[in-house]
Amino acid sequence: xxxxxxxxxxxxxxxxxxxxxxxxxxxxxxxxxxxxxxxxxxxxxxxxxxxxxxxxxxxxxxxxxxxxxxxxxxxxxxxxxxxxxxxxxxxxxxxxxxxxxxxxxxxxxxxxxxxxxxxxxxxxxxxxxxxxxxxxxxxxxxxxxxxxxxxxxxxxxxxxxxxxxxxxxxxxxxxxxxxxxxxxxxxxxxxxxxxxxxxxxxxxxxxxxxxxxxxxxxxxxxxxxxxxxxxxxxxxxxxxxxxxxxxxxxxxxxxxxxxxxxxxxxxxxxxxxxxxxxxxxxxxxxxxxxxxxxxxxxxxxxxxxxxxxxxxxxxxxxxxxxxxxxxxxxxxxxxxxxxxxxxxxxxxxxxxxxxxxxx
Numbered sequence: 001x002x003x004x005x006x007x008x009x010x011x012x013x014x015x016x017x018x019x020x021x022x023x024x025x026x027x028x029x030x031x032x033x034x035x036x037x038x039x040x041x042x043x044x045x046x047x048x049x050x051x052x053x054x055x056x057x058x059x060x061x062x063x064x065x066x067x068x069x070x071x072x073x074x075x076x077x078x079x080x081x082x083x084x085x086x087x088x089x090x091x092x093x094x095x096x097x098x099x100x101x102x103x104x105x106x107x108x109x110x111x112x113x114x115x116x117x118x119x120x121x122x123x124x125x126x127x128x129x130x131x132x133x134x135x136x137x138x139x140x141x142x143x144x145x146x147x148x149x150x151x152x153x154x155x156x157x158x159x160x161x162x163x164x165x166x167x168x169x170x171x172x173x174x175x176x177x178x179x180x181x182x183x184x185x186x187x188x189x190x191x192x193x194x195x196x197x198x199x200x201x202x203x204x205x206x207x208x209x210x211x212x213x214x215x216x217x218x219x220x221x222x223x224x225x226x227x228x229x230x231x232x233x234x235x236x237x238x239x240x241x242x243x244x245x246x247x248x249x250x251x252x253x254x255x256x257x258x259x260x261x262x263x264x265x266x267x268x269x270x271x272x273x274x275x276x277x278x279x280x281x282x283x284x285x286x287x288x289x290x291x292x293x294x295x296x297x298x299x300x301x302x303x304x305x306x307x308x309x310x311x312x313x314x315x316x317x318x319x320x321x322x323x324x325x326x327x328x329x330x331x332x333x334x335x336x337x338x339x340x341x342x343x344x345x346x347x348x349x350x351x352x353x354x355x356x357x358x359x
Contacts, residue, residue, distance in 0.1 A: 030314055094255070098174045148256075289341075320337070
């Protein structure tokens with residue numbers, strides 16, 4: 001029999017208690033979901049043997065359906081940016097319901113500063129402000145990020161210093177931001193941005209922003225004190241406080257970063273669409289939470305990863321695109337996504353209980 005004793009004191013290592021990273025499970029689930037939709041394309045009579053992700057009609061240079069892949073990635077990129085911030089909030093033991101309306105409010109405000117002065121040689125008919133020249137692109141970007149930081153500071157301060165439950169504090173901000181979005185121009189859309197602003201969300205740029213930010217925050221959450229403190233607070237807030245972490249200040253910082261990411265997502269979304277509307281961001285907060293939960297982030301805090309959230313975003317995008325692929329009606333899609341979110345939480349609960357029993 002192989003010796004399983006390692007280290008000092010004869011401590012034994014039980015191979016049965018080994019477990020691989022949760023991200024591998026999510027990746028395997030992603031492959032399984034793709035395989036299921038591929039199978040449905042072959043067995044459903046009305047699908048006529050279509051493939052979900054592979055090019056069976058020689059329309060592309062590769063074996064993959066590049067058009068569908070591009071749509072899937074673009075669909076999840078902007079909400080995925082929000083999910084990066086939501087992931088940090090949930091790991092810290094909180095929740096943020098204000099990110100969706102914050103997208104709408106930020107988009108309206110930012111587009112007002114990003115408008116071009118002239119359209120086809122005539123004064124901009126939808127101009128909110130009258131400028132002597134087109135503002136540099138950095139101005140609306142900074143305005144948007146500052147607005148996001150302001151909203152996040154309010155959320156974090158309410159939660160950290162008044163001890164209001166995160167659900168209530170961010171639900172109140174949900175309504176405030178939606179009201180700001182509607183009041184900014186009395187519900188009228190804001191359009192005609194400058195060319196430099198339109199470039200931010202052009203083509204596949206949202207995907208590059210998402211990947212870049214995901215890589216940045218993966219490093220931050222894994223290798224910096226900010227990340228270690230976030231995990232510590234989510235795991236045991238009292239223990240984190242006794243170990244010398246300024247829990248209140250850190251919570252404010254987490255909510256500020258999350259709101260700034262939501263504001264940046266609004267900048268990219270309005271740039272991509274070349275317009276801003278007060279209704280932007282509907283359900284985005286729920287979709288972002290779903291991506292994080294599907295990616296293995298525990299709603300009880302203290303566990304999860306940025307990589308898991310990125311994989312969760314891909315799972316979310318594949319499921320959403322797959323439902324459209326098999327021609328499932330929109331209202332059934334919402335019902336199915338709700339069931340998937342519940343299932344993900346149930347599985348997370350079971351995984352936690354199994355892990356506790358192994359100790």
